[in-house]
Amino acid sequence: MEKQTIKQRVLAAIDQEKDRLIALTERLWKHPELGYKESFGTKVVADFLRDLGMEPEENIAITGCSAEIEGSDQGPVIAVLGELDAIVSPEHPAADPATGAVHACGHHLQVAAMAGVAQGLVASGAMNELSGRVRFMAVPAEEYVELGFRSKLREEKKISYYGGKQELIAKGFFDDVNISMMIHSLSLPKGKRVLISSSSLSFVGKEIRFIGKEVQAASEPEKGVNALNAAVIAMNAIHVQRETFMDKDSVRIHPIITKGGDIVNNVPADVRMETYVRARSVQAMLDANRKADRALKAGAIAVGAEVEIQDTPGYLSLLNNLELEALFRSNAVELIGEAAIVDGGDVRVSTDFGDISQLIPSIHPYIGGVEAPLHTREFQVTDIETACIIPAKLMAATIVDLLADNAKEGRTICKNFRPAMTKEEYMKLLEKLTCLTRF
Numbered sequence: 009m010e011k012q013t014i015k016q017r018v019l020a021a022i023d024q025e026k027d028r029l030i031a032l033t034e035r036l037w038k039h040p041e042l043g044y045k046e047s048f049g050t051k052v053v054a055d056f057l058r059d060l061g062m063e064p065e066e067n068i069a070i071t072g073c074s075a076e077i078e079g080s081d082q083g084p085v086i087a088v089l090g091e092l093d094a095i096v097s098p099e100h101p102a103a104d105p106a107t108g109a110v111h112a113c114g115h116h117l118q119v120a121a122m123a124g125v126a127q128g129l130v131a132s133g134a135m136n137e138l139s140g141r142v143r144f145m146a147v148p149a150e151e152y153v154e155l156g157f158r159s160k161l162r163e164e165k166k167i168s169y170y171g172g173k174q175e176l177i178a179k180g181f182f183d184d185v186n187i188s189m190m191i192h193s194l195s196l197p198k199g200k201r202v203l204i205s206s207s208s209l210s211f212v213g214k215e216i217r218f219i220g221k222e223v224q225a226a227s228e229p230e231k232g233v234n235a236l237n238a239a240v241i242a243m244n245a246i247h248v249q250r251e252t253f254m255d256k257d258s259v260r261i262h263p264i265i266t267k268g269g270d271i272v273n274n275v276p277a278d279v280r281m282e283t284y285v286r287a288r289s290v291q292a293m294l295d296a297n298r299k300a301d302r303a304l305k306a307g308a309i310a311v312g313a314e315v316e317i318q319d320t321p322g323y324l325s326l327l328n329n330l331e332l333e334a335l336f337r338s339n340a341v342e343l344i345g346e347a348a349i350v351d352g353g354d355v356r357v358s359t360d361f362g363d364i365s366q367l368i369p370s371i372h373p374y375i376g377g378v379e380a381p382l383h384t385r386e387f388q389v390t391d392i393e394t395a396c397i398i399p400a401k402l403m404a405a406t407i408v409d410l411l412a413d414n415a416k417e418g419r420t421i422c423k424n425f426r427p428a429m430t431k432e433e434y435m436k437l438l439e440k441l442t443c444l445t446r447f
Contacts, residue, residue, distance in 0.1 A: 011412045014134050015339075015405045021131035022124050022400050029120045029127065029400065030392055032056060036116035037102065040094035040109040043149030043172065044161060046071040049092040049119070053146040056123050060130045062144075069148055069175040070166060076143040077130060083140025083415035084186035084422055086407055089361065090122035091115040091150040091172070091190075099385040112387035114193025114378055117395045119146055121191055121375075124400025129407065138411035140418060143185065148172040150360055152213060152322060155282065159215075159320075169438065170213070170320055171360035177367070178435065186422045187332065187410065188370040190361060191399040196350060196376035201394050202340050202402070203374040205333055206353040208362050209258060210293040211286040211322035212441050216263075216304055218242075219314040222270070222277035232275030233313050236268055239279045242307025242315075246283075249299045257292035258356055261285050261300055286358060289325055290437070305447045314447065321441040326362040327428060329369040331421045332406075336371055339405040344398060357382070366428040369421050375399045 022029075032052065039048045054064040054073040064075035072092060076085075093115060098108030111117075126144050129135055135142070149158070149172035158170045169175045176182060196203060220235030246261050253259035263283035269276030285300050287293040301317060308315035340349050353374065361372050377395030380386035389395050410418035429437070 011408055014132075014137055014412060015408050017132040018128040018134050018404045018408060019401050022128040022397065022404065025127050025131070026397055029124045029396060032123055033116045033120040033392070033396055036119060037111050040104055040111050041092070042096070042107060042109050042154055043093040043151055044070045044158065044167065046092035046148050050146065053090070053092070053119060053123065057126060057144060060126055062126070068181060069172055069179065070161070072146050072148040072172065074143060074145045074181065076141050077126070077135050079135045079138040079140050079411055081139040081414065083138070083411055084418040085141045085143060085184050086410060086418070087143045087145055087182065087185045087188040088122050088125050088403060089145050089147055089188065089190040090119035092119060092146050092148050093151050095151045095383050096153055097383055097385055100387065101385070112384060113151065113382050114395065115150070117193050117389065118191050118399070120396045121399040121403065122146070124397060125404045125407065128400065128404040134408060138408065139415040140411045142407060145176070145181070147176060149175070155213065155215060155320070171323060171363070173360040173363055174321065174438065177363060177431070182364060182368065183431070185368055187418060188364050188368055189332070189372070189403055189406070191373055191375045191403065192359070193378045193382070193395060194355070194374035194376065195379050195381065196374070199348065200350050201344050201348040201376045201398060203350040203353045204337050204340070205328055205351060206326065206355045206372065206374055207288070208326035209260065209286040209288060209356055209358050210290050210325045210362070211284045211358045212293060212297050213320040213322045214283045214285065214300065215318040215320070216281040216283070217316045218279040218281075218308060219316070220275065220277040220279070220311070222274045225273055225275050229275055233277070234275050234311055235279040235313050236276040238307040238311045238313040238315065239265060239281055240307070241310045242304045245303030245306045246300055249303060252299065253296060254292070256288065258288045259286065259292060259296045260356070261296065284322060301445065308447055317445045319441055319443050319445070321438045323358045323360040324362045324366050326359060326372055327365040328371050329421065329425065331424065332369050332371045335409045335417065336373060336402060336406045339402050339409070343401060343405070363434070367431060367434060368427065369425045
């Protein structure tokens with residue numbers, strides 16, 4: 009059967025259950041959960057996949073679920089991902105009053121888009137004409153928040169990594185995956201609905217503790233060691249490094265002080281900071297991280313304090329596969345028209361999908377239908393068709409392209425792909441970025 013005929017059946021099957029998919033986004037919107045706490049979302053998605061006849065495995069990384077469907081013959085394994093977790097934005101009118109969590113990053117939309125792909129491929133019977141397997145993964149903990157909570161999970165050996173996709177890579181869930189895709193919401197210019205070939209930044213997370221000596225601040229401050237002063241000097245030392253960063257590397261270091269001392273009446277002896285060190289490439293990130301460590305050490309030395317630096321792997325840069333993007337783009341042209349597409353975008357955020365893209369052919373296009381910057385109190389969905397239904401159709405149509413004709417296109421992409429690193433090299437990098445340093 010011709011690909012175009014299969015696609016039309018798949019798209020019709022998605023349209024037929026459009027209301028159900030929108031209802032799924034609304035349920036997730038009303039129950040925002042932070043990373044590694046997405047029990048409600050896991051159950052809702054697992055039940056959706058189960059209703060389609062699949063047998064989902066639940067709690068694959070504390071939370072999250074995975075299920076797959078098979079084609080009529082052997083072929084590539086394609087993973088379609090959706091992220092379950094919300095972000096913290098307590099000022100958003102829809103934020104959970106207890107946790108401040110809200111889906112102001114649009115993850116509820118991408119999960120429903122993933123579910124829409126499953127709906128289209130299953131209900132249409134398309135897999136009977138396709139070669140390979142499609143795995144649907146509702147993954148936890150993309151947002152890099154609540155580091156103290158995740159640190160405790162790691163101490164308890166419940167997780168090894170803060171990012172959900174890192175955890176799933178380490179646990180082997182992508183060992184047999186040949187191609188991966190997901191979408192993400194983004195406020196796009198008027199008239200635009202899809203952004204293709206975007207970028208992202210690598211980063212490492214840092215938790216810092218300056219240790220001084222507390223004394224009574226009014227009577228004998230000269231006998232103390234002011235850890236807050238050490239932190240302030242360190243932040244200024246980081247600032248003066250900025251002229252050493254190359255513009256093309258898009259280096260970003262943005263520390264915050266999470267604890268400035270214990271009481272006003274004492275010289276601060278226990279001061280905590282957190283920061284990310286971001287850059288366009290892994291190598292630029294590692295270089296900037298060395299400079300940040302130097303600055304932190306300088307702050308401590310200047311006042312005679314000590315500093316502890318706990319590095320934790322953040323996420324790696326996004327590497328979109330050009331051949332895979334070309335297939336996705338051709339479907340976008342057919343479905344929404346050339347004028348609605350933005351080609352190339354300098355999106356200076358970070359995502360753990362970047363880690364996957366370093367290992368296997370992947371795409372991560374952005375989808376419109378929302379307004380206001382991500383993670384802000386103004387974020388809102390303005391066009392649910394664009395935000396949820398269109399991406400389901402685009403990914404499903406691309407999967408048909410990949411797996412039709414004995415998966416000719418999919419096999420070619422896999423054959424031509426050269427990973428930025430092997431899984432073994434990737435795991436060694438994560439190990440290198442997991443370290444505690446004391447000065």
